[in-house]
Amino acid sequence: MKNNQSKDPLHGITLQKIVEQLVGFYGFDTLAEIIPVKCFATNPSVKSSLTFLRKTDWARKKVEELYIQSLPKF
Known part of the structure; x- marks a missing residue:
């Protein structure tokens, strides 16, 4: 029987979870440098970041x- 697991690293x-892992690994300061968006730089929180990222496709x-680039580091 074939294993039908998705090859998409974001599946599931x-x-x-993505934001929490990135914040845990990089911190908000470094995230704001890598991806310059206000939700990472000014009064950052996971909740405010999620609100912004759910509305903004390019940032998400x-x-x-x-x-995906950071997966081997986690």
């Missing part, structure tokens, strides 16, 4: 790309 991972795509 919530945006919240950058966060997801950073997560």
Whole structure:
């Protein structure tokens, strides 16, 4: 029987989990340097970041790309 697991590294991972892991690894200061968005630089929190990223496709795509690039480091 074939294993039908997705090859997508984001499959089954919530945006919240992605943000929490990136913040845990890089911190908000470094995230704001890598992805210059206000939600990482000014009064950062996971909640405010999620609100922004859910409304802003280009920023979410950058966060997801950073997560995929960082996977071997986690």
